[in-house]
Amino acid sequence: xxxxxxxxxxxxxxxxxxxxxxxxxxxxxxxxxxxxxxxxxxxxxxxxxxxxxxxxxxxxxxxxxxxxxxxxxxxxxxxxxxxxxxxxxxxxxxxxxxxxxxxxxxxxxxxxxxxx
Amino acid sequence: xxxxxxxxxxxxxxxxxxxxxxxxxxxxxxxxxxxxxxxxxxxxxxxxxxxxxxxxxxxxxxxxxxxxxxxxxxxxxxxxxxxxxxxxxxxxxxxxxxxxxxxxxxxxxxxxxxxxxxxxxxxxxxxxxxxxxxxxxxxxxxxxxxxxxxxxxxxxxxxxxxxxxxxxxxxxxxxxxxxxxxxxxxxxxxxxxxxxxxxxxxxxxxxxxxxxxxxxxxxxxxxxxxxxxxxxxxxxxxxxxxxxxxxxxxxxxxxxxxxxxxxxxxxxxxxxxxxxxxxxxxxxx
Numbered sequence: 001x002x003x004x005x006x007x008x009x010x011x012x013x014x015x016x017x018x019x020x021x022x023x024x025x026x027x028x029x030x031x032x033x034x035x036x037x038x039x040x041x042x043x044x045x046x047x048x049x050x051x052x053x054x055x056x057x058x059x060x061x062x063x064x065x066x067x068x069x070x071x072x073x074x075x076x077x078x079x080x081x082x083x084x085x086x087x088x089x090x091x092x093x094x095x096x097x098x099x100x101x102x103x104x105x106x107x108x109x110x111x112x113x114x115x116x
Numbered sequence: 117x118x119x120x121x122x123x124x125x126x127x128x129x130x131x132x133x134x135x136x137x138x139x140x141x142x143x144x145x146x147x148x149x150x151x152x153x154x155x156x157x158x159x160x161x162x163x164x165x166x167x168x169x170x171x172x173x174x175x176x177x178x179x180x181x182x183x184x185x186x187x188x189x190x191x192x193x194x195x196x197x198x199x200x201x202x203x204x205x206x207x208x209x210x211x212x213x214x215x216x217x218x219x220x221x222x223x224x225x226x227x228x229x230x231x232x233x234x235x236x237x238x239x240x241x242x243x244x245x246x247x248x249x250x251x252x253x254x255x256x257x258x259x260x261x262x263x264x265x266x267x268x269x270x271x272x273x274x275x276x277x278x279x280x281x282x283x284x285x286x287x288x289x290x291x292x293x294x295x296x297x298x299x300x301x302x303x304x305x306x307x308x309x310x311x312x313x314x315x316x317x318x319x320x321x322x323x324x325x326x327x328x329x330x331x332x333x334x335x336x337x338x339x340x341x342x343x344x345x346x347x348x349x350x351x352x353x354x355x356x357x358x359x360x361x362x363x364x365x366x367x368x369x370x371x372x373x374x375x376x377x378x379x380x381x382x383x384x385x386x387x388x389x390x391x392x393x394x395x396x397x398x399x400x401x
Contacts, residue, residue, distance in 0.1 A: 005165070006173040008131035015124055050168050064281065071317075073283035079172040079190075087345075095283035096342040101175035101183070104121060113292060114283065114342070 001025045003033045003047040003059060004077065009100075013046060016104040017111065030054025034062060037069075044115055045074045046098075049089070057092040064093035073114040077102075125178055132177035135169075136222055140215055142166045147211045154203045163211060164193040170218065182221045185234055188241035189214050201245070210240050266297075266330045268357050273340075274322040274348040277315075284343050286319060292339045297329030326354065 002013045005028050014024045025040070027033035029051040045063065049056035056076050063069040073095040078085060089097055096114050098107060146162035153159060167190045175183035189211060195201035213233060220231040271293070275286050293299055301323055308320040327336065333351055340349045 006135060006169045008128055008135045008177055009173045011131050012124065012128045012176065015127070048172075050165050052162075052165060071280050071283055077172075079168065079175070090282065090345060093282055100172040104124065114288065 001027060001033060001036070001042055001045050003027045003030065003045065003051070003056065005029055005048065005051045009048070009077070012104070013107065016107055020108055020111075022111075030056065030059030030062070033059055037066075039068065042069065042072060044111065045069075045072060046077060046111075047074065048077045049085075057088060060089070060092040060094050075110060075114060128177045129179070132173055132179065133222065135173065136182075136218075139166050139170050140218060140222075143170075143218075144212070144215050147208055147215070150203065150211075151205075151208050154205075154208070157197065160193060160197045160203060164190070164197050167193060167214075179222075181224075181229075182218065185214075185217060185221060185238065188238055188245070192241050192244055195245070204244075206240075207244055210237060210244065213237055214241075266328060268326060268328045268354040269333070269336060270352050270354045271325040271327060271336065272322070272348065272350040273325060275319045275343070276346045277318040277320065279319050279343065279346050280317055282343070282346065284346070286321070286323075289339055289343065290323070290325075293325060293327055293336070296331050296335060296339070297327055299328075300326040 002010055002017070002024055003026075004010045004013070010026050010028075014026060017024045022044075025036060025042070027036050030047070031053040033045075033047070034054070045059075047056040047059055054062075056078075060074050060076070063072070063074060074093065076089045076094045076097045077100060078089070078097055079100045086097055096110055098110050143163060143166040146159050146166060150156065150159045150163065167186055171183045171186035171190050174186065192201060192207060193211070196203050196207065201207070214237055217231060217233050217237055221234070224231055273286070273289070275284075279286065290299075290301065302325075304322045304324065305320070307322065308314070314320075329336070333353075336351050337344075337349075340347060
């Protein structure tokens, strides 16, 4: 599932992952993502951090509290490369991060790194 | 169908142009509302999210000039939402003028050409921001002796027990190491507790690894970049390079000792637990 309030970024991430053979679900923010889970078996979450209604850190914490998604890799997309922000992501339970801007190849490299 | 990257980027640029128009309307609207209610933190967050998305998605879509200009405004409103910068009329005024500059940059097809007001506004945002602290002296890596073209490294990899809670899986990291070159793994099971104390969501294994690679130490460290705070990782160049090469030569390239070592190591524990369980069932404890 890709979660981002930016339509163009969601489109890019979805294109790249679908072309690589993944099935992708989209959500516009954390709250939308939770409403679309519906008990689906998901193998990866890619989420922006700064979003309205529910940000990526809160979404990460919520997913980690759900037994079905407790161990699913979560990649946070961020423009902030500062160590403090990465620590916040890790503390929330994120698996990895990608710093924007990123290329499709960079996106796939990180996805491949964390996906089983 | 294989993805044509240039087509993808062109589609993304097209999508972003449409999105940017909406974001600029949102930015204008939030800033104008902030003029009337400068203490409203919700509005500050709206401004930040809009400029943050313009910068992040713009940069990813290839609008480097736009993202570069947006950076100082994003920084200012990031500090404002944290309470580290006051929301003053000057800040709001800069923000509103920045919307005009952003529109000009979007319209300008000469990517990189400075547009009217851009330089002045960038300077204005810089003056509004607190004076930055002196940057820490960069860590200077001690120059290491040149490693041979192909070298054997010894790696100790000890994940924290709670590593699974971040969605990480040590096996994927071991697979990443294998992509760097021939590898010999030894899994250690000395931390595995008796079954009665075993937490299935904990990681009890750790590994000694010998890796022969033509990549450098940084490439090996990169494998662990997302888990470096959750693991003990020690990497050193093996002193006895010849022995390392011989060790790897004696093991088939696809061999994985992990499973067999774990099972063999666990057998004494399993036998003891079975005896204890049998004694329990007969009421002998």
